[in-house]
Amino acid sequence: MKNIGAFQRAALRIAEKDLRTEFRRSYEVLSILTFSVGSILICSFAWSSGSVGSEPEVAAAALWIILFFASILAFTTSFTREADRGTLGGLKTLPCSPLAILAGKIIYGTVLLFFVECVLIPFSIIFLNLELGGRFPALLLVCLLGAVGLSFAGSFVSGLVMFSEGKTLLLSFLLIPVCMPVLMPSVSATREIIAGSGISEVVPELRLLTAFLLMITAVMILTFEFVLEE
Amino acid sequence: MSNNAIAVEIVEVSKRYGYLQALKSVSLEIKGEEFLAFSGPNGAGKTTLLKIIATHISPSSGTVKIFGDDAFENGGEIRRRIGLVTHESFLYDELSVRENLLFYAKLFSVKEEGFLDTIDFLGMNRWYNVQVKQLSHGLRKRADIVRALIHNPDLVLLDEPFAGLDTKTCDLLVNYFKSQKGKTLLISSHSLEWTKKICDKRISLDRGEIVGEISF
Numbered sequence: 464m465k466n467i468g469a470f471q472r473a474a475l476r477i478a479e480k481d482l483r484t485e486f487r488r489s490y491e492v493l494s495i496l497t498f499s500v501g502s503i504l505i506c507s508f509a510w511s512s513g514s515v516g517s518e519p520e521v522a523a524a525a526l527w528i529i530l531f532f533a534s535i536l537a538f539t540t541s542f543t544r545e546a547d548r549g550t551l552g553g554l555k556t557l558p559c560s561p562l563a564i565l566a567g568k569i570i571y572g573t574v575l576l577f578f579v580e581c582v583l584i585p586f587s588i589i590f591l592n593l594e595l596g597g598r599f600p601a602l603l604l605v606c607l608l609g610a611v612g613l614s615f616a617g618s619f620v621s622g623l624v625m626f627s628e629g630k631t632l633l634l635s636f637l638l639i640p641v642c643m644p645v646l647m648p649s650v651s652a653t654r655e656i657i658a659g660s661g662i663s664e665v666v667p668e669l670r671l672l673t674a675f676l677l678m679i680t681a682v683m684i685l686t687f688e689f690v691l692e693e
Numbered sequence: 694m695s696n697n698a699i700a701v702e703i704v705e706v707s708k709r710y711g712y713l714q715a716l717k718s719v720s721l722e723i724k725g726e727e728f729l730a731f732s733g734p735n736g737a738g739k740t741t742l743l744k745i746i747a748t749h750i751s752p753s754s755g756t757v758k759i760f761g762d763d764a765f766e767n768g769g770e771i772r773r774r775i776g777l778v779t780h781e782s783f784l785y786d787e788l789s790v791r792e793n794l795l796f797y798a799k800l801f802s803v804k805e806e807g808f809l810d811t812i813d814f815l816g817m818n819r820w821y822n823v824q825v826k827q828l829s830h831g832l833r834k835r836a837d838i839v840r841a842l843i844h845n846p847d848l849v850l851l852d853e854p855f856a857g858l859d860t861k862t863c864d865l866l867v868n869y870f871k872s873q874k875g876k877t878l879l880i881s882s883h884s885l886e887w888t889k890k891i892c893d894k895r896i897s898l899d900r901g902e903i904v905g906e907i908s909f
Contacts, residue, residue, distance in 0.1 A: 473800055480785070480796045487787040553783025553840070555749050557800050558773040692750060 470566070473559035477567025481541075482574060491540060492575070495533045499583045502529045507590035519657035522591050526583070527650045530606075530613065531642065533579050534572075535635050538617030541568050543634065546625035551691075561691045565618060565683060572614035580606045593657055601662040605652045608672050612645030615679050622690045644675040699761070700725040700848055700877040701746055706755030708741050708901075715741040717901040718755070723877060725760075725847075728870075730888040730909075731881040733898035739881040740779070742898070743850045746879070747777045759848065773801065776846035780853045782837050786826035790817060790836045793825060794843060801844035808843045814869055815839060831862040838866070842873075849873065851880045855887045863887050 485492060506525045510518075545551040554564050584606060587593055595602060620641055624633045648668035655665050701723040708716040716738045723729055731739045744750045745757060748768045757764040759771045784793045794808060812818060815835045820828060828836065834854065842849065851870075855863050870878060870891045882888045888895065889909045897905040 476796065476799055480788070483792070484785050484787045548786075549779075549781030550783055550785060552749065552777075552779060552781055553797070556747065556772060556775070556777050556783065556841075557797075558769045559800065560769060 470563045473563035474566035478570035481571035495536050503586045519654045523654035534613045538621045541621035542625040543630050561688045568618040576610035609649035616641045648672050698725040702758040704756045706752045709753045728878040728892045730892040730895040737898040738901040774847045776841035777850045778841045784825045811839050848877045855884045
């Protein structure tokens with residue numbers, strides 16, 4: 464129990480440090496937000512003759528394409544920046560397990576992506592004319608779970624490539640297949656909710672997302688200690 | 694810790710990076726409270742040896758014990774007793790010196806009052822709330838040393854602590870390290886001028902092997 468408490472404290476401190484650093488830097492968060500909002504506006508111009516909300520496939524695709532590319536931008540700075548600047552060594556001096564470091568990065572990524580979603584979703588509702596009615600909490604839940612999934616995948620892949628040459632390119636390439644089990648159910652559930660389904664009708668997609676989270680957690684527990692070795 | 698106890702015990706440690714053999718069957722015993730320097734040409738294996746002792750990297754073969762415990766079986770607890778300074782700074786540019794130190798202090802369960810004396814000794818008061826990216830190399834090194842010693846470790850590992858520093862800062866660091874009685878200090882440095890002021894003896898490495906041991 465004591466170890467779990469220490470693990471949680473370490474993970475939260477690392478996440479807090481990353482969030483403070485990221486928002487202090489600000490230009491990268493602003494880049495992500497600008498990209499997200501700009502993409503929504505471009506989509507709304509493309510469908511100026513009608514409402515994107517009446518085409519749930521298009522709206523769901525637009526939302527998750529933007530979130531996926533935002534996550535690439537976000538996770539480029541996760542472990543790879545620590546390795547480039549040498550501060551990864553400082554994390555390795557800490558009296559906590561490597562998994563606590565990874566957990567901190569996952570929390571950081573989830574909060575960052577959720578922050579992006581808090582801007583992206585209202586913009587999408589307004590500019591893509593999404594009529595959600597009472598289904599807004601359902602959409603929020605799917606987006607949050609999707610953000611958690613992208614954060615698990617993105618943090619792990621960022622750790623895998625941090626000592627590689629061409630790490631930014633490698634991160635982008637590897638994120639696509641690793642994030643597929645997150646994106647497929649997320650896009651499907653988002654499409655269904657926009658089309659009028661309730662949360663109970665997207666339970667299979669949520670189960671798939673949860674299964675992926677459990678699977679990637681098991682892989683991380685077994686392998687991450689070796690990932691941190693130079 | 695008594696100076697008869699063994700602080701670091703390295704037995705037949707080798708480290709290979711692909712085709713490069715960085716360390717070849719190195720064995721060494723370092724007693725508690727000993728101040729020891731590692732010297733040798735570039736690529737001799739000094740940094741690799743320090744990183745293995747610090748549990749940053751694991752050896753390809755051999756065993757490492759720190760204060761009697763296997764370094765890699767109990768990594769988290771061992772790291773509570775080790776402080777490491779390398780040529781790379783472990784401080785975050787966007788945060789102030791204080792924010793950086795508090796980040797590390799909280800993870801080592803140390804309160805701010807516990808390291809203010811060190812801040813004072815190393816003349817960092819004026820820059821305590823300044824962002825690290827605004828500091829000169831010498832000030833950054835001083836802040837990094839505070840970071841490494843924030844949890845009062847028993848074993849202090851310093852990789853090129855004097856590189857790129859002016860004489861005044863080197864003098865300050867020498868006086869500070871000499872005051873750390875009761876700790877075991879390992880310094881890797883090309884600068885014999887400064888290390889002989891602190892250390893009792895020097896171990897020379899070349900091509901991954903120990904080639905000599907000299908008392909200062």
